[in-house]
Structures are given as C-alpha cells and as structure tokens.
Amino acid sequence: MKDDSFQFNRIVQGDCLTGMSDMPDACVDLIVTDPPFAIEFKAKRSNYHRTASRVLEGYHEISTADYGQFTHRWMDAAFRVLKCSGSMYVFSGWNHLKDILTVIDDTGFITVNHLIWKYQFGVVTKRRFVTSHYHCIYVCKDEKKRKFFPFSRFDPTARDTQGGSLHYRDKEDVWSIHREYWHGDQKTPTKLPSEIIRKILSYSSEENDVIFDPFLGSGQVAVVSKKMNRRYFGFEINPGYYEFAKKRLDQNAYRLKPDDE
Numbered sequence: 580m581k582d583d584s585f586q587f588n589r590i591v592q593g594d595c596l597t598g599m600s601d602m603p604d605a606c607v608d609l610i611v612t613d614p615p616f617a618i619e620f621k622a623k624r625s626n627y628h629r630t631a632s633r634v635l636e637g638y639h640e641i642s643t644a645d646y647g648q649f650t651h652r653w654m655d656a657a658f659r660v661l662k663c664s665g666s667m668y669v670f671s672g673w674n675h676l677k678d679i680l681t682v683i684d685d686t687g688f689i690t691v692n693h694l695i696w697k698y699q700f701g702v703v704t705k706r707r708f709v710t711s712h713y714h715c716i717y718v719c720k721d722e723k724k725r726k727f728f729p730f731s732r733f734d735p736t737a738r739d740t741q742g743g744s745l746h747y748r749d750k751e752d753v754w755s756i757h758r759e760y761w762h763g764d765q766k767t768p769t770k771l772p773s774e775i776i777r778k779i780l781s782y783s784s785e786e787n788d789v790i791f792d793p794f795l796g797s798g799q800v801a802v803v804s805k806k807m808n809r810r811y812f813g814f815e816i817n818p819g820y821y822e823f824a825k826k827r828l829d830q831n832a833y834r835l836k837p838d839d840e
C-alpha cells in the first residue's frame with residue numbers, strides 16, 4: 580500500500596496492532612518506542628506514595644505467555660512501515676530482552692548498536708543488585724541507506740575541560756541520563772526522559788522527518804518530535820494516557836499542572 584495522503588502530526592487512541600494496518604508501506608523515517616514490559620506491571624495510584632494522585636492509572640500490560648507473539652506482530656508491521664533509510668530504537672528491560680532480540684533478527688532488521696541507558700535511582704534491593712539500566716536496541720533495514728548524523732550534537736573539534744573529544748564521548752554506547760520527576764504535575768508511571776529522545780532524534784533524523792511511536796504512553800516521543808520540528812504519529816491504547824498526550828501536544832505544554840486536568 581502506498582498513500583501520500585496519509586495524515587501525520589496526530590496521535591490515535593487504540594491498539595497499534597490493528598491501527599498500523601492502515602499505515603502505508605515505507606512512510607516512517609524513524610521509530611522510537613518503549614513497548615509494554617510483560618512483567619505484570621500494574622500502574623496503581625497506591626503504588627506511588629507522595630504524588631500518588633497525579634499518576635494516571637490503567638497501564639496496558641501484556642502477559643508473559645503472549646509477549647513473543649505480541650512482539651512479532653508489532654515488529655513485522657514496524658518493518659513494513661519503515662523506509663529503507665530509516666532506523667528504529669526499541670527500549671527494553673532485561674526481563675524480556677531475549678524476545679525482543681529474537682524477533683529483531685526474525686523480522687529482518689539489522690542491529691546497529693546495543694545501547695545501555697543508565698539511569699539514577701533504581702529500586703533499592705537487599706538480596707540482589709539494583710537494576711539501574713535499560714537496554715535500547717538500535718536497528719535499521721538497510722545498513723547502506725540508514726541515516727546517521729555524527730556531528731549533530733558536537734562539532735568534531737569540541738573538547739571538554741580535560742581535552743577529551745565531546746562528540747566521541749556522546750557517541751559511546753552507554754548513556755547516563757537522569758529520569759525526570761514531575762513533582763506535583765500530572766504524569767504516567769513510565770516515561771522516557773526528553774533528553775534521551777532528543778539525542779536519538781538528533782543522530783537519526785532531520786527536520787520534517789516522520790517519527791513514529793506505536794506505544795506512546797505520555798506522548799513523550801511525539802511531544803519531543805514536535806518541539807524538534809519533526810512530524811509525529813503514534814498510538815496509545817489507554818484512553819486516559821491518550822488524552823493526556825493529546826492535551827500536551829495540542830497545548831504545546833511539556834508538563835500539565837493539576838489545574839489543567
């Protein structure tokens with residue numbers, strides 16, 4: 580299917596597995612996504628003490644038994660809608676990483692990098708080590724056509740105070756980026772920091788490119804794409820999260836005060 584009239588710069592409330600079938604082939608430049616984890620994650624307000632009332636409930640989880648098949652279905656569709664020059668960045672915890680890696684290979688994607696996002700403040704543990712990282716698998720369809728802008732964030736000559744190369748440091752595959760805490764504002768329980776999305780978009784897209792996220796959550800990928808003059812598109816199955824993301828996009832507001840709810 581090829582259809583130049585497909586509309587971007589909007590988000591859709593619904594299941595991406597059905598919604599993606601309406602998207603034309605090769606219409607997307609970059610996919611950035613953080614699919615559900617299948618760890619029986621429950622977004623209940625009671626799980627969040629201090630600012631509990633501002634956390635939106637209803638995170639849509641996938642069962643462990645269905646995770647492989649679910650991953651196959653959305654990734655097959657992602658492969659179809661991605662342009663040959665395009666790339667995809669998929670975030671994953673370690674629990675179901677093996678499913679993600681297997682399906683990436685089965686689908687025909689080529690792995691470019693296996694990035695580690697190191698964040699601050701994992702959950703304190705007594706009988707094992709604290710998980711304080713996520714995996715982010717950077718893949719493409721065609722290694723020769725894939726877009727990458729190596730000096731989009733730092734000039735080749737830029738140096739830190741010790742004389743180290745800033746662009747080299749920025750391109751190392753372990754990214755230490757803080758999570759964002761939106762104290763007092765409305766929020767969803769899991770969200771990517773804008774800095775990590777900004778970094779991915781800077782290296783792997785240009786202005787006016789189409790950025791797609793099948794699992795929008797709070798809409799971070801769409802909101803940052805809009806700010807960076809990219810076109811955006813995506814799905815979110817949870818009506819409350821969808822409304823939250825849509826409001827942020829419509830109002831050009833990064834954070835929503837409780838009064839705006």
Ligand SMILES: C[S@@+](CC[C@H](N)C(=O)[O-])C[C@H]1O[C@@H](n2cnc3c(N)ncnc32)[C@H](O)[C@@H]1O
Binds near residue numbers: 593612797798
């Ligand atoms: C890990 S969260 C994404 C968080 C997002 N990256 C952010 O920064 O806010 C995964 C999201 O996928 C949604 N979801 C789960 N299954 C879905 C489906 N089949 N179609 C669309 N959204 C789905 C969940 O409700 C949840 O909001």
